[in-house]
Amino acid sequence: MMKQLNVAVIGTGWCGGIRAEACARHPLVDELHIAETNPARRAEMEALTRPASSTDDWESLLGVDGLDAALISATPETTHYPMAKAALEAGLHVLLEKPIALALEEADDLIETAESRGLKFTIGYSQRFNPKQAFARRSVRDGSVGDLRHVLVTRHVGRRLGAKIGNRIKLSPAAMEATHDIDFAFWCLEPRRPVRVYSQMAWGVRADTVGLADSQVTMVTMDDGAVVTVNAGMALPAGGYPNAATTWIELVGTDGSVMIDDTHKDIVHNTSTDGVHFPLSTMPGEYVEATYAGPMERETIHFLEAVANDTEVMVKPRDARLVMEVYMAADLSADVNEVIELPLTPDHQGLALAASLKQ
Numbered sequence: 025m026m027k028q029l030n031v032a033v034i035g036t037g038w039c040g041g042i043r044a045e046a047c048a049r050h051p052l053v054d055e056l057h058i059a060e061t062n063p064a065r066r067a068e069m070e071a072l073t074r075p076a077s078s079t080d081d082w083e084s085l086l087g088v089d090g091l092d093a094a095l096i097s098a099t100p101e102t103t104h105y106p107m108a109k110a111a112l113e114a115g116l117h118v119l120l121e122k123p124i125a126l127a128l129e130e131a132d133d134l135i136e137t138a139e140s141r142g143l144k145f146t147i148g149y150s151q152r153f154n155p156k157q158a159f160a161r162r163s164v165r166d167g168s169v170g171d172l173r174h175v176l177v178t179r180h181v182g183r184r185l186g187a188k189i190g191n192r193i194k195l196s197p198a199a200m201e202a203t204h205d206i207d208f209a210f211w212c213l214e215p216r217r218p219v220r221v222y223s224q225m226a227w228g229v230r231a232d233t234v235g236l237a238d239s240q241v242t243m244v245t246m247d248d249g250a251v252v253t254v255n256a257g258m259a260l261p262a263g264g265y266p267n268a269a270t271t272w273i274e275l276v277g278t279d280g281s282v283m284i285d286d287t288h289k290d291i292v293h294n295t296s297t298d299g300v301h302f303p304l305s306t307m308p309g310e311y312v313e314a315t316y317a318g319p320m321e322r323e324t325i326h327f328l329e330a331v332a333n334d335t336e337v338m339v340k341p342r343d344a345r346l347v348m349e350v351y352m353a354a355d356l357s358a359d360v361n362e363v364i365e366l367p368l369t370p371d372h373q374g375l376a377l378a379a380s381l382k383q
């Protein structure tokens with residue numbers, strides 16, 4: 025019989041709630057332990073997932089006997105590095121939500137800590153588990169689109185979600201949103217490496233409310249001249265669906281293309297109380313009756329399977345570190361209005377960190 029796992033979920037808000045529920049439902053999980061500082065949310069999650077234990081003190085969870093893995097989904101993003109570091113040092117396999125860290129040295133430290141202890145360590149780039157994105161990657165790997173020359177992704181979320189994020193941490197649209205799409209583009213373009221970045225911020229309605237740009241447009245050139253364009257917007261008026269995201273993707277190769285409509289206009293829910301909604305349109309997805317719409321449940325189960333079967337995680341932390349270097353370069357580029365070469369020089373690393381934290 026396959027070994028069952030004991031897992032901890034730290035921070036059971038929106039994403040951590042989905043991850044905890046996925047763990048609670050899955051037969052690979054024996055004990056689920058949760059840490060959540062918001063008492064009302066903790067009570068809700070206790071009722072939903074019936075955990076073996078529940079606490080507001082995440083550090084005490086790491087000492088639970090027989091724990092195998094931690095899924096870290098707390099906010100603000102300043103918690104990611106210290107929580108992941110402590111979990112890895114406690115010998116746990118870790119799934120950490122993006123961003124991997126706030127500074128490149130922190131990311132390097134986490135990667136080194138995981139590698140030196142032989143632990144699984146992965147970052148929540150959930151969109152790789154979206155079937156449409158996976159199909160795009162397969163169309164590159166099977167050669168059907170030929171040599172991939174251009175990837176374009178434009179994604180918008182609503183300003184209410186933008187404000188939720190922007191009010192807890194001043195990270196740019198590239199760091200908090202385009203990060204998924206940069207990861208996706210590089211995944212399709214593997215093993216090519218990025219060499220050059222140019223980015224601009226479009227300032228608008230969010231300047232006075234959260235002090236962040238409405239959109240950020242970033243262009244990345246790869247080492248063979250292929251080009252990635254990513255637009256990340258966080259300013260659409262509220263409405264449509266809570267935390268809706270709308271995305272259009274184009275891949276163009278020498279022998280073919282893939283055009284992906286992920287705008288979520290395929291279901292219209294129209295009611296006299298709320299008007300028109302486009303449901304099932306969030307990035308992580310949600311449970312619907314006996315099924316799940318979206319990538320986060322599958323991503324969570326992939327991590328459980330990797331730990332139980334001792335197989336590789338799909339999203340390597342070095343991928344996340346590279347994406348981080350690119351969005352930091354994008355923030356620096358937008359700050360100084362110049363093209364930034366990669367890898368970042370030590371000088372540029374410092375300037376990029378300052379640029380990304382001064383948003």
Ligand SMILES: NC(=O)c1ccc[n+]([C@@H]2O[C@H](COP(=O)([O-])OP(=O)(O)OC[C@H]3O[C@@H](n4cnc5c(N)ncnc54)[C@H](O)[C@@H]3O)[C@@H](O)[C@H]2O)c1
Nearest residue numbers: 035036037038039059060061062098099121122150307308
């Ligand atoms: N993959 C995706 O599609 C996706 C989507 C949204 C967010 N995210 C990422 O996931 C992370 C979580 O985002 P969210 O929207 O779920 O946030 P959230 O604010 O809804 O949830 C975070 C939870 O952590 C809890 N918390 C805070 N400090 C804690 C502590 N010290 N110990 C225990 N619990 C603590 C909060 O009370 C809250 O319930 C973010 O870093 C974000 O970047 C990923």
